[in-house]
Amino acid sequence: MTACSLLIIDDDAELSDITAKACCRLGYPALTASGAEAALAALAVEPGIALALIDIRPGPGDTGFALAARLRQRRPALTLRFVSGLGQAASRPADFADARILRKPLSLDALRDVLEEALGPVH
Template sequence: MANERLLIVDDDADLLGITTEACRMLGHPPLTAPDAGTALRLLEASPGLRLAIVDVELEVRWGGFRLGERVAERFPDVAVVFVSGYGSHAGRPPGEEKTEVLKKPVSLGRLKALLDGHLGPARGSGA
């Protein structure tokens, strides 16, 4: 692991791959995790991470919002952004009713704005 500052967590391998390639193209190469357990291990091992893009619909035992709560508790310097195929219509647990959920796949323009806003503009990305 080099200087990655971004983690993408999605159990859909195709969407994880698409988002990963888009982030690389925008100059922000991510670490990736197919589940919450892997995500937490990567966060522990990668103190430079600053942003986690988390799918709301993870495995049954761990929903994306539960992972978000754990990240906030253990890694307060890491911002969490939620994504779902349902977008703003995604189900939310009590207390998360107003949490923004981006519709996936996230457009390239929206993804660039999100990454630049949380991580700063990428150097030499050409994007």
């Protein structure tokens, strides 16, 4: 089994699964998590995760930004990217003031760009 380099965190399971399958087709194996606790658990058991793609409203509990801070505490080198149905109009805390927020659903081209920028091209 190929190690996963990407964690997709979103409470919309169907959209997460579609995104994960698209990532796999692009050559980036992905795990999905439906909320903060599932994301933290996945990060703990999968050392290859280098990128977290986080909905700014990932489900009950933390906001996407609060979850991102918790993920970064556990893995400081983790690259974080955010998605939202609101796009760039979404408000964000000062710690993430410069965070780029991608509008979902992501097109395949936009997804490829994010993955290649964060993880490098697949060879």
